[in-house]
Amino acid sequence: MIVEPGELLAAINSPDDLKKLSEDQLVQVSQELRQFIIDSVSIYGGHFGASLGVVELTVALHYVFNTPYDQLVWDVGHQAYGHKILTGRREQFPTNRRYGGMSGFPKRKESEYDAFGVGHSSTSIGAALGMAVASDYKGEKDRQHIAVIGDGAMTAGMAFEALNHAGVANSNLLVILNDNCMSIDPNVGALKEYLTDITTSRTYNKVRDELWNVLGKLSKFGPNPQQIARKVESAMKATLLKQSNLFEALNFRYFGPVDGHDVQHLATILNDLKSIPGPKILHCVTVKGKGYALAEKDQTLWHAPGLFDKITGEIHKKTYDKPQPPKYQDVFGHTMVELAEQNSKVMGVTPAMPSGCSLNIMMKAMPDRAFDVGIAEQHAVTFSAGLATQGMVPFCNIYSSFMQRAYDQVLHDVALQNLNVVFCLDRAGFAGADGPTHHGCYDIAYMRCIPNMVVAAPMNEEELRNLMYTAQLPDMGPFSIRYPRGEGVMPEWRLPFKKIAVGTGRVVREGEGVAILSIGHIGNYAVKATAQLAAEGLSVGHFDMRFAKPLDEEMLAAALSKYKAIVTVEDGCLQGGFGAAVLEFMADHGYAVPVKRLGIPDRVVEHGTQDELYKECGFDADGIAAAVREMHGKVATKAAVEKVIL
Numbered sequence: 001m002i003v004e005p006g007e008l009l010a011a012i013n014s015p016d017d018l019k020k021l022s023e024d025q026l027v028q029v030s031q032e033l034r035q036f037i038i039d040s041v042s043i044y045g046g047h048f049g050a051s052l053g054v055v056e057l058t059v060a061l062h063y064v065f066n067t068p069y070d071q072l073v074w075d076v077g078h079q080a081y082g083h084k085i086l087t088g089r090r091e092q093f094p095t096n097r098r099y100g101g102m103s104g105f106p107k108r109k110e111s112e113y114d115a116f117g118v119g120h121s122s123t124s125i126g127a128a129l130g131m132a133v134a135s136d137y138k139g140e141k142d143r144q145h146i147a148v149i150g151d152g153a154m155t156a157g158m159a160f161e162a163l164n165h166a167g168v169a170n171s172n173l174l175v176i177l178n179d180n181c182m183s184i185d186p187n188v189g190a191l192k193e194y195l196t197d198i199t200t201s202r203t204y205n206k207v208r209d210e211l212w213n214v215l216g217k218l219s220k221f222g223p224n225p226q227q228i229a230r231k232v233e234s235a236m237k238a239t240l241l242k243q244s245n246l247f248e249a250l251n252f253r254y255f256g257p258v259d260g261h262d263v264q265h266l267a268t269i270l271n272d273l274k275s276i277p278g279p280k281i282l283h284c285v286t287v288k289g290k291g292y293a294l295a296e297k298d299q300t301l302w303h304a305p306g307l308f309d310k311i312t313g314e315i316h317k318k319t320y321d322k323p324q325p326p327k328y329q330d331v332f333g334h335t336m337v338e339l340a341e342q343n344s345k346v347m348g349v350t351p352a353m354p355s356g357c358s359l360n361i362m363m364k365a366m367p368d369r370a371f372d373v374g375i376a377e378q379h380a381v382t383f384s385a386g387l388a389t390q391g392m393v394p395f396c397n398i399y400s401s402f403m404q405r406a407y408d409q410v411l412h413d414v415a416l417q418n419l420n421v422v423f424c425l426d427r428a429g430f431a432g433a434d435g436p437t438h439h440g441c442y443d444i445a446y447m448r449c450i451p452n453m454v455v456a457a458p459m460n461e462e463e464l465r466n467l468m469y470t471a472q473l474p475d476m477g478p479f480s481i482r483y484p485r486g487e488g489v490m491p492e493w494r495l496p497f498k499k500i501a502v503g504t505g506r507v508v509r510e511g512e513g514v515a516i517l518s519i520g521h522i523g524n525y526a527v528k529a530t531a532q533l534a535a536e537g538l539s540v541g542h543f544d545m546r547f548a549k550p551l552d553e554e555m556l557a558a559a560l561s562k563y564k565a566i567v568t569v570e571d572g573c574l575q576g577g578f579g580a581a582v583l584e585f586m587a588d589h590g591y592a593v594p595v596k597r598l599g600i601p602d603r604v605v606e607h608g609t610q611d612e613l614y615k616e617c618g619f620d621a622d623g624i625a626a627a628v629r630e631m632h633g634k635v636a637t638k639a640a641v642e643k644v645i646l
């Protein structure tokens with residue numbers, strides 16, 4: 001189905017076309033852009049509420065600034081659909097987040113308008129500052145650098161590290177704080193309360209209005225930029241702003257709060273700010289999901305709702321006539337409550353993903369024992385370490401790719417002190433449509449080299465529960481459990497807890513000739529492969545190893561003695577991963593059995609469905625079966641040659 005753009009939008013193939021419109025037409029073009037996003041996302045899917053919330057801001061930014069010469073950095077980038085549509089990618093939009101299609105996030109190789117590749121949050125200020133400092137160095141005094149950052153992303157340490165630097169760098173940087181009081185879930189923390197206070201404070205708003213009157217008058221008569229800057233500064237100094245405004249205290253000039261949905265006013269303000277040198281922040285108040293009533297009402301659900309009927313708002317869900325396996329994240333969420341009921345020391349921690357990882361189930365049931373700490377992965381880990389020093393058993397749930405942020409904290413704060421923190425790494429393996437920024441490719445490798453760390457991955461729901469149960473038993477030390485996005489394989493999963501001895505695998509099936517050693521959920525694809533091969537008359541062994549560290553050495557030794565070739569399968573990077581661990585064991589113990597390793601290769605794998613990506617990387621069921629056939633062929637040829645020689 002083709003989505004038809006409105007009349008004005010249809011003529012916009014670059015920001016130059018947008019600049020041909022009069023200021024009066026900005027309202028209409030904003031409406032058309034919003035409608036185009038609603039129409040497209042309802043059919044093709046993707047992030048929704050965030051882009052609707054910045055429609056006017058996006059139009060105003062491209063209207064006023066000289067992009068791509070002026071550099072516009074979107075934080076996270078899930079709100080940049082309008083930006084993509086206005087910068088020459090409207091016709092490509094139906095391919096958004098699809099295999100081979102355009103990325104759901106800004107990406108440098110996709111467009112010159114995408115100044116910086118994003119996906120993880122809170123990088124925009126640092127990146128834009130780097131660009132600004134480079135411009136200073138090159139003498140490009142006229143160049144503008146703009147970071148658009150949400151109130152959620154602003155809670156991360158990285159954002160403050162960049163503000164701290166920018167406040168003394170005196171480069172030409174405009175930070176636009178897009179404040180909608182939401183992260184994916186409602187935003188949390190003292191900063192959020194501070195921003196709400198500024199937005200609602202009467203004294204503050206009075207000062208703000210006076211300030212904008214000054215600016216407004218000056219703009220009308222074509223002001224001298226320095227004059228504006230001086231007037232603004234003295235107006236600011238004469239008020240409470242300097243003493244009480246956090247951003248002013250960091251040497252930023254603070255403007256706002258302004259209505260982020262008044263496109264004409266935004267254009268005027270941005271024009272004025274263009275002429276003010278140095279670091280400045282514009283605080284825009286917006287509504288996530290603006291213009292689509294249901295999305296405004298349930299902003300978490302409509303962050304990324306999936307496909308929906310844009311008229312009725314019904315979100316399309318597959319229906320089944322028999323019970324389906326649950327999502328791994330929900331098994332985690334419910335199991336947390338069960339474990340916490342049994343063990344008063346169990347606590348839950350998430351950095352801003354309560355509904356994404358389903359810790360919200362425990363947060364609702366036991367609000368004093370489960371915490372959303374904001375977009376703050378590093379803090380989430382060190383906070384968990386602190387809890388553990390006091391005898392608590394924190395389960396710190398972080399998406400595998402976001403955990404990359406907190407590597408030093410895992411090593412320095414948890415592992416070196418051998419603290420019993422359980423890391424549940426959700427979205428391990430391919431994240432799917434979010435693409436390479438979100439794929440959880442590296443955790444087996446980055447966890448495996450950390451002393452004291454257990455590295456486990458369940459093949460199904462029952463194993464996830466039992467690993468979680470095992471991890472909270474006394475004296476387990478640091479324990480990581482990885483599992484993928486989406487559903488497992490067991491509709492009946494609430495089985496009684498059983499301890500799994502650390503470093504033990506499980507025989508899925510015995511066979512002859514070739515054995516598959518798998519770790520985690522991807523083992524279910526190996527099950528499909530062995531069934532295919534059995535139908536062809538090839539009986540293949542399969543071991544669900546469960547632990548990449550410690551390895552089940554007994555099981556490995558037995559498999560290496562019995563089988564003539566091995567295929568390892570993991571949905572993680574091949575470099576340093578599970579297969580690499582098997583090779584290390586073989587080298588250390590003198591085994592010389594041929595091994596083929598299947599997993600994520602040493603290159604960037606783009607977006608697509610998980611199955612498309614498994615196939616691309618050769619470890620879907622067909623790929624695994626093909627690898628086994630190949631190894632079987634090699635073994636048979638070798639045996640035949642040996643027979644002839646004898």
Ligand SMILES: Cc1ncc(C[n+]2csc(CCOP(=O)(O)OP(=O)(O)O)c2C)c(N)n1
Pocket residue numbers: 050053076078079119120121149150151152153154178180182183184288351352353375377402405
């Ligand atoms: C490092 C990191 N942690 C978590 C996320 C997941 N995430 C994506 S968007 C988002 C909320 C961002 O909130 P905000 O910046 O306010 O943007 P909004 O969606 O409200 O427009 C979160 C937590 C991420 N992308 N990166």
Ligand SMILES: CC(=O)[C@@H](O)[C@H](O)COP(=O)(O)O
Pocket residue numbers: 076078119184304356427431434485
């Ligand atoms: C933009 C972002 O980082 C999140 O919205 C992410 O897309 C969530 O992914 P899940 O849908 O897997 O929770």
Ligand SMILES: [Mg+2]
Pocket residue numbers: 150151152153178179180181182183187
């Ligand atoms: Mg927000």
